[in-house]
Amino acid sequence: MKEWDPNNDGSVTKQEFRLSIRKLFGKTKVDTKEVDSLFQRLDADGGGALNTSELKSAFKSLKDTASNSEEKTASQKATAEKFRQRAEQYRELAAVAHQSEQAATKLLETRKGTVGSKVGAAINAKNTKLSDIMKQWDASGDGELSKSEFRNNVLSLGVKDITDTDIDGLFDSLDSDGGGALDMDEVKKAIKRLQEQANTHRDLVREESRSYIALVKATRVAQNAFWRQLKDEEAQEEAS
Helix, strand or coil: CCCCCCCCCCCEEHHHHHHHHHHHHCCCCCCHHHHHHHHHHHCCCCCCEECHHHHHHHHHHHHHHHHHHHHHHHHHHHHHHHHHHHHHHHHHHHHHHHHHHHHHHHHHHHHHCCHHHHHHHHHHHHCCCHHHHHHHHCCCCCCEEEHHHHHHHHHHCCCCCCCHHHHHHHHHHHCCCCCCEEEHHHHHHHHHHHHHHHHHHHHHHHHHHHHHHHHHHHHHHHHHHHHHHHHHHHHHHHHC
16 A cells, blocks of 8 residues: 555555556556556546545455456467367368378379270280280281281270270380381280289279278278367366
């Protein structure tokens, strides 16, 4: 009380009230209008100064305000931390979901395969010896395959989603000497190469499928854990 009433006249003027409030808050900036508004509320008789009774009421009001402010600040910090954690969880969920989507897109693209892997898979499906395949493909028995013969043999395999242009391009990639025809040595190497491409493609699809399934499971686990946490928090808030 003495610190607020430096001249010991038993009352605190608005100016004295301002100075005391500023000392109380130290370096923290205080809005003069808010201080004057508080003074007017506490000056019950409107005399322009606070007596002992009014000053006690002022102390109580300041104490309550400070306490409420601390509680409000703590609550705001807790709420901000909760939102920060929730945002981080959303970010993690979105990242996992995005990985699953990317894996699904990649798997769909991989499953399409190349022209070579498609032809090789069709050859493997026939489960025929390499020597027998070569005899079947060289129906004329002249020891070589022209582009048209190669095309007809590939079409006879029933490969889906490939065009004549695709087959001709495949032929050109297998015609190592560019002679316009495949001799039996080139045919042998070509069939082996196509079968290897099919096997590589099959293994790649299996690997990417396993990876995709694992990501889908991880996404579901993360989502379920997130929603369970939300429900638990809501239940705690309702109970409190």
